[in-house]
Amino acid sequence: xxxxxxxxxxxxxxxxxxxxxxxxxxxxxxxxxxxxxxxxxxxxxxxxxxxxxxxxxxxxxxxxxxxxxxxxxxxxxxxxxxxxxxxxxxxxxxxxxxxxxxxxxxxxxxxxxxxxxxxxxxxxxxxxxxxxxxxxxxxxxxxxxxxxxxxxxxxxxxxxxxxxxxxxxxxxxxxxxxxxxxxxxxxxxxxxxxxxxxxxxxxxxxxxxxxxxxxxxxxxxxxxxxxxxxxxxxxxxxxxxxxxxxxxxxxxxxxxxxxxxxxxxxxxxxxxxxxxxxxxxxxxxxxxxxxxxxxxxxxxxxxxxxxxxxxxxxxxxxxxxxxxxxxxxxxxxxxxxxxxxxxxxxxxxxxxxxxxxxxxxxxxxxxxxxxxxxxxxxxxxxxxxxxxxxxxxxxxxxxxxxxxxxxxxxxxxxxxxxxxxxxxxxxxxxxxxxxxxxxxxxxxxxxxxxxxxxxxxxxxxxxxxxxxxxx
Amino acid sequence: xxxxxxxxxxxxxxxxxxxxxxxxxxxxxxxxxxxxxxxxxxxxxxxxxxxxxxxxxxxxxxxxxxxxxxxxxxxxxxxxxxxxxxxxxxxxxxxxxxxxxxxxxxxxxxxxxxxxxxxxxxxxxxxxxxxxxxxxxxxxxxxxxxxxxxxxxxxxxxxxxxxxxxxxxxxxxxxxxxxxxxxxxxxxxxxxxxxxxxxxxxxxxxxxxxxxxxxxxxxxxxxxxxxxxxxxxxxxxxxxxxxxxxxxxxxxxxxxxxxxxxxxxxxxxxxxxxxxxxxxxxxxxxxxxxxxxxxxxxxxxxxxxxxxxxxxxxxxxxxxxxxxxxxxxxxxxxxxxxxxxxxxxxxxxxxxxxxxxxxxxxxxxxxxxxxxxxxxxxxxxxxxxxxxxxxxxxxxxx
Numbered sequence: 114x115x116x117x118x119x120x121x122x123x124x125x126x127x128x129x130x131x132x133x134x135x136x137x138x139x140x141x142x143x144x145x146x147x148x149x150x151x152x153x154x155x156x157x158x159x160x161x162x163x164x165x166x167x168x169x170x171x172x173x174x175x176x177x178x179x180x181x182x183x184x185x186x187x188x189x190x191x192x193x194x195x196x197x198x199x200x201x202x203x204x205x206x207x208x209x210x211x212x213x214x215x216x217x218x219x220x221x222x223x224x225x226x227x228x229x230x231x232x233x234x235x236x237x238x239x240x241x242x243x244x245x246x247x248x249x250x251x252x253x254x255x256x257x258x259x260x261x262x263x264x265x266x267x268x269x270x271x272x273x274x275x276x277x278x279x280x281x282x283x284x285x286x287x288x289x290x291x292x293x294x295x296x297x298x299x300x301x302x303x304x305x306x307x308x309x310x311x312x313x314x315x316x317x318x319x320x321x322x323x324x325x326x327x328x329x330x331x332x333x334x335x336x337x338x339x340x341x342x343x344x345x346x347x348x349x350x351x352x353x354x355x356x357x358x359x360x361x362x363x364x365x366x367x368x369x370x371x372x373x374x375x376x377x378x379x380x381x382x383x384x385x386x387x388x389x390x391x392x393x394x395x396x397x398x399x400x401x402x403x404x405x406x407x408x409x410x411x412x413x414x415x416x417x418x419x420x421x422x423x424x425x426x427x428x429x430x431x432x433x434x435x436x437x438x439x440x441x442x443x444x445x446x447x448x449x450x451x452x453x454x455x456x457x458x459x460x461x462x463x464x465x466x467x468x469x470x471x472x473x474x475x476x477x478x479x480x481x482x483x484x485x486x487x488x489x490x491x492x493x494x495x496x497x498x499x500x501x502x503x504x505x506x507x508x509x510x511x512x513x514x515x516x517x518x519x520x521x522x523x524x525x526x527x528x529x530x531x532x533x534x535x536x537x538x539x540x541x542x543x544x545x546x547x548x549x550x551x552x553x554x555x556x557x558x559x560x561x562x563x564x565x566x567x568x569x570x571x572x573x574x575x576x577x578x579x580x581x582x583x584x
Numbered sequence: 585x586x587x588x589x590x591x592x593x594x595x596x597x598x599x600x601x602x603x604x605x606x607x608x609x610x611x612x613x614x615x616x617x618x619x620x621x622x623x624x625x626x627x628x629x630x631x632x633x634x635x636x637x638x639x640x641x642x643x644x645x646x647x648x649x650x651x652x653x654x655x656x657x658x659x660x661x662x663x664x665x666x667x668x669x670x671x672x673x674x675x676x677x678x679x680x681x682x683x684x685x686x687x688x689x690x691x692x693x694x695x696x697x698x699x700x701x702x703x704x705x706x707x708x709x710x711x712x713x714x715x716x717x718x719x720x721x722x723x724x725x726x727x728x729x730x731x732x733x734x735x736x737x738x739x740x741x742x743x744x745x746x747x748x749x750x751x752x753x754x755x756x757x758x759x760x761x762x763x764x765x766x767x768x769x770x771x772x773x774x775x776x777x778x779x780x781x782x783x784x785x786x787x788x789x790x791x792x793x794x795x796x797x798x799x800x801x802x803x804x805x806x807x808x809x810x811x812x813x814x815x816x817x818x819x820x821x822x823x824x825x826x827x828x829x830x831x832x833x834x835x836x837x838x839x840x841x842x843x844x845x846x847x848x849x850x851x852x853x854x855x856x857x858x859x860x861x862x863x864x865x866x867x868x869x870x871x872x873x874x875x876x877x878x879x880x881x882x883x884x885x886x887x888x889x890x891x892x893x894x895x896x897x898x899x900x901x902x903x904x905x906x907x908x909x910x911x912x913x914x915x916x917x918x919x920x921x922x923x924x925x926x927x928x929x930x931x932x933x934x935x936x937x938x939x940x941x942x943x944x945x946x947x948x949x950x951x952x953x954x955x956x957x958x959x960x961x962x963x964x965x966x967x968x969x970x971x972x973x974x975x976x977x978x979x980x981x982x
Contacts, residue, residue, distance in 0.1 A: 361832055404795065407716040431825070432710045436717060512673065512684045515586055522686035527671045530622055531829075533684075552719075567707035568722065573729035573736060580736075 120158075120296040122547055124165060127319045128298055132311055133159045135488065136323035138303050138337055140164075141172040142279060142472045143464050144329035145286035150476035151483075152293035153493040159321065160287070160295055161314075163302035163333075165550030166557075168283035171331045172469070173557060174355070174406070174438025176395065177386055178369060179203065179213055179275040180470040183238035183246055189447040191467060192241050194478060198471035202282070203275075205473060208498055209289075211281045212387040212505025218274035218369035219254060221265055223422070227373035228266045234373070235269055246271045260365045262425050274369050276387045278504050279469050280557040285501045286472070288546045293496035299550060303330075306340040308456060325457040325488050327479060332403045332441050334449075334462035341458055346449045348462065350403045350439040353395025354412040356420070359565045360389045360506070360531075362430035370423060381419040383427065388532075388560060389506030390433055393420040399442065406437045433565050440465050450478065454486035502538060504560055511535050528578070529571040531564025539575065543582035552579050586682070586689035591616040593885060594681060594694035595664075596672045596830060599628020600871040601862025602700030603655040604878035605885070606664035612886055617664040618692070620683060622671040626659075627652025628702060630871050632728040634760075635753055638871050649732075651871060675834045679857045696857055696888045699831055699845065700878065703863035705750075706823040708792070713820075715792030718799070720817045724754045727819050731761045739817035743801045744768045745789055746821035747775035748957040750868070754819045755781055766815050769803055772956065774930065792818065822957075824867035831860065841902070841909030842866045848897055848914040849921055849964075850884035851877065856894035859885060866911045866924060869959065873924075880921060898972050899940065904980035906931070910962075915970050915977060922961040925979065927954045935982035938966060945969045947982050 121129070135151055137144045140162035148160040164170065179202060182195030206213045222228040231248050238246040247270050254268045255261060291297050298318065305315035306326070314321040328337040335348045363385055372380030384392050396412045413435065421428050441463055443449050448471075449463035459482045461475060468475065484490045503510060511517055511524040512533045518525035523537035542549060542558040549555040552575060556562050561575045568575070592615030595602045602619055603626070610617045625631060630638055633648030646654070660666055670685040680693040705723040720739050722730070730736040738761040744754045747770035755765050755778045767782045768775075769789060777783040784803060790810065791802040800812045826844035837854035839846045845853045845860040853860050861881045862874035888894070898916035903909060906929040912918075927934070931954040938946040946966035954960050970977055 361829065407791070407793075408714045410714050410790070413712050413714060431706075432712060434709045435712065435714075512671070513689070515689045518684070518686070518688050525684055525686040525688060526669060527622060527684060530671060533671070533673065565710070566704050566723075566725075567709055569704040569707065569725035572722070572726035573734045576730070576736060577734045 119546070120291045120294045122291055122297045122299070124299045124550060125318070128301070128316065128321045129296065131322070133157050133321070133323040135325040135327065135483065136161060136312070136314065136321060137327040137329055139329035139331055139334075140167040140287060140297065140299070141170050141329065141331050142168060142283045142286070142469050143461055143475055145283050145290060146472035146476040147327055147329055147461070147479050148290040148295045149286040149496070150473070150480050152290045152295050152496050154490060155492045156489070158290070158295040159298060159323065160290065161298045161301040161303065161316065161321065163300070165299050166554040167287040167297070167547060168280060168557070169554075171439055171441060172279055172283050174353070174436055175279040175469050176382065176384065176392070176466055177277055177279050177469070178384065179277040180467050181243045181271060181273040182241050182467070182470070183243040183271055184234065184374065185241050185467070186446050187237060187240035190450060191448050191471070194448065194471040194474040195467045196242055198474035201473035202277070202470060206277065206282070209285045210501040210503055211285055212278045212503060212508055214276040214385070214387055214505065214507050216274070216276060216368050216385065217270065217272040218371050219258065220269040220271065220371045220373050221254060221261065221423070222267045222373050223264055224266065227375070230373050230375070231267060231269045238271070243273065245273055258367060258370070260424055260426050262422050276369065276385060277469065278387045281501050281504055282469060282472070284547060284558065285499050288501070289496050289499045291546050292499070297547065303337060303340070306337070308341065325483055325486060327483070328458070328460045328462070331464070332439055334441065334460060338460050338462065341453070341456060343451070343453070343460065345451055345460070346443045346445065346462055349442045349444065350400045350405070351442040352398040352400050352405065352437050352439055354408045354416060354435070354437040355392055355394030356413065356416050356432055357386070357434040358391040358393065358427055359431040359433050362391045362427055363389050365424055365426050366391055381416060383420060383423050387505040387507065388563070391427060393427065395438070400439070403439065406439060408435050408437050412437070431565055434563070434567070448475070450475070450482070452482035452485060457486040457488070459483055459486070502541060502559070511538055528574055529561040529564060531566050531570070532560040534559045534561040536578070539578050543579065549579070552576055555579055586691050588691045588693070590693045591618045592694065592889060593617045593696045593698065594692055595619040595698045595700055596681070597621065597628070597700035597702055597862070597864070598626035598656070598666055598668070599700060599702050599862060599874065600630065600655055601874040601878035602698065603659040604875035605698060605700065605861055605881050607659040607662040608879050608882040609885060610659070610662035610664040612882060614886060614889055619659065619664055619666050620670045620672055621666065621668045624669050626656045626666050626668050629725070632732045633753065634728070634732050635756060655875070672830055678855060696859065696885050698881065698885065699858065699860040699864050700862045701827040701830060701864040703824045703826045703868050705821060706825055708820050711820065711823065713789050713792060715802070716794055718792065718794040718797050720798035721792065722817065722819050724750050724819055724821045727754055728757055731757050738763050739798070739815070740764060741766050741815040742817035742819060743813050743815045744819050744821060746770060746823065747772050748822035751821040752778050754821045758817070758819065763817060766813050769801070772930070824863070826864045826866065828864065831864070834858065839909065839911070839913040842911055842913065844911070846900065846913045847911070848895070848916040849912045849918040850916070851881040851912070852884060852894065854897060857888060866909060867926065869924065884917070899970060899974055900976045902976050902978050904978055906981065907979060910979055915967050915972070918964045918967045920964065922963060924959040925962045926956070926959050928956055930955055931981065936962070937980050937982040938977055939980070940970060940977045941975045945977070
């Protein structure tokens with residue numbers, strides 16, 4: 114296969130024969146970033162995922178913040194990769210149309226203990242190479258966030274924190290990788306690995322042979338590791354439930370409102386999203402079940418209680434969505450990126466919520482580790498740039514773009530009224546390089562059905578368009 | 585970039601209320617009356633309500649689609665201009681709306697703007713029902729469109745949540761689509777059963793279960809008994825909320841009870857020149873009631889066009905629990921029109937009171953059963969006792 118024609122996206126049937134140079138297991142934000150980085154090389158690359166879509170695990174239910182890394186553990190791998198990743202992803206987002214909103218964050222102190230923790234956090238930020246954080250007084254916090262509940266004592270101002278779209282980021286990486294020749298195999302769960310001169314992966318879609326292997330399987334990274342004979346770490350799914358409030362709540366909050374981390378973890382944040390609504394969460398619950406992405410009455414009650422203190426008016430607004438994501442906690446304070454050069458194998462484990470920010474830096478790091486295992490890394494060239502459809506409310510959306518509508522009236526036909534998604538956008542997503550595998554995948558590409566009515570008005574119409582495209 | 589136009593009256597929403605008003609205004613010679621409808625077809629929610637009971641005394645058993653067709657024809661015949669596939673997306677001025685359609689962007693300025701944007705059912709997420717997020721979770725609106733407009737496949741075993749009349753329509757639509765209705769579940773202590781379907785009263789939906797597709801609904805009775813209803817479809821019915829986005833984006837005051845725009849008895853909002861009618865004003869009323877409101881708003885819209893001043897709004901009208909809302913919510917211009925009053929709980933022979941600044945204005949016993957599904961029509965005679973410069977008027981149970 115030549116790289117100019119692009120790779121294949123397959124969702125069923127037997128996998129192609131022959132041998133891949135590298136196979137990446139897991140098409141989340143980290144796996145797709147690695148595939149994209151590898152796509153620069155003249156190699157035969159596969160990206161496989163158990164799900165029917167990219168970014169369908171931890172990546173889709175992220176808190177969607179482009180972190181500065183100010184609060185990482187100084188000197189850790191995570192600290193370095195988040196700092197580099199922030200720079201890389203910021204530039205990549207600008208080039209490829211991933212919406213980023215530089216709102217800045219405030220870590221609001223609600224009691225004396227939290228207030229006393231701020232100087233330490235400011236100092237930690239400096240040790241992480243971030244120098245713009247400063248402590249501000251209660252009056253300034255209140256002036257900048259007038260809707261905050263009573264009792265604010267001060268805040269750490271972190272102006273560099275931004276909102277980002279996690280869905281578009283994953284999709285941009287995957288799209289660019291596939292266009293540059295990577296084969297993406299979905300609905301393809303790895304059951305067993307037999308290693309010798311090459312690795313043979315026994316998957317739900319038959320065998321796949323590869324010379325080098327990257328494990329970016331997120332919640333399942335420890336299980337893939339065990340198939341290769343490693344037991345370095347165990348992934349504990351940590352559930353985070355989130356409540357998303359309606360776009361009409363967006364005027365209530367101007368910054369990302371981060372909690373001051375305490376003994377009980379990072380706590381609950383209130384943050385606008387690039388889609389124009391407001392998010393409250395997450396909870397932090399250690400579970401056994403890696404598939405338990407359900408919300409609970411207790412979790413929602415806890416979030417509402419916390420949210421009421423932070424931003425009382427928010428609780429009066431309509432709830433648009435409730436969901437839960439699982440973070441891949443390892444019990445360690447750092448990423449678990451482990452190279453096994455003799456096995457031509459790299460594990461990318463324990464990637465927490467900072468993984469979105471760090472993704473491109475993780476990818477570059479992983480390719481270096483693969484090179485240590487003998488992967489030829491000569492002949493690199495930049496893949497053709499991608500331009501993604503804009504889902505960000507702060508930027509020009511098709512329904513407001515007179516020129517675009519004049520060229521193609523389908524961008525003036527609004528199908529999803531709450532989110533103002535046009536028929537043109539839905540058509541484009543269904544015909545894109547990495548098409549959605551389900552109506553939920555279509556939602557992550559267009560926002561269709563993601564709004565306050567959750568399908569009362571447009572659900573049937575959107576489903577009809579999806580089913581028509583599938584034939 | 586966008587085209588600027590001017591019309592006399594701009595009505596947003598071609599449902600029963602908007603169409604009735606547009607027909608009346610066009611007939612009365614109000615000039616250029618334009619109705620914007622964001623769907624591809626005009627008629628509003630009745631388009632996908634394939635059951636009888638629509639229409640007035642002359643044609644009481646029209647089906648929804650037949651009713652919608654009549655309303656569309658009447659408005660068009662009267663000379664109103666109906667434009668479908670046009671979305672009002674925001675305001676460019678107090679009486680100027682921004683629109684998007686396949687023809688491009690427009691800014692339409694009107695001498696009077698009428699919001700007739702209707703209502704929708706709160707989905708599962710807004711009701712904070714916990715659990716997984718599988719396919720097969722619908723509102724009645726989505727169900728009816730799926731079945732009646734698109735002929736889509738619905739699941740085999742369904743649970744219906746809610747006890748308002750719309751729950752019965754959901755059951756009928758599900759059966760028509762070939763699904764078995766396993767149960768109707770309601771938090772209310774009493775509700776009318778649908779023949780052939782088990783009714784679980786005083787029961788809440790505790791959790792949705794299933795990956796990919798819904799596999800069951802966990803329920804909890806108020807006495808603590810729990811169970812799981814195996815099903816692949818659940819329909820959340822009722823729990824209506826006005827589609828108030830345009831009103832809010834226009835800075836129009838909302839009523840805390842209805843969550844729709846605050847209006848006086850002539851459907852004037854807090855913004856001079858902007859009216860609101862129909863289910864945009866309150867949870868949900870029958871199409872005939874919405875249309876009657878549209879009809880009744882015509883006089884005040886015509887007065888506005890001929891230069892009548894926008895009156896002071898008068899004291900707000902509020903309700904105390906268990907009452908949920910009252911409409912209108914301002915006491916200017918009440919005239920002979922009844923007020924619509926809704927209770928959150930069933931009440932037998934309630935004694936209603938109205939008080940202002942601690943002073944009892946009115947007290948009366950109503951020898952009826954007030955259902956949470958239906959508004960009580962409150963005669964307006966007592967409202968002339970309200971002090972127009974006084975504080976809020978509060979309706980309660982005596």
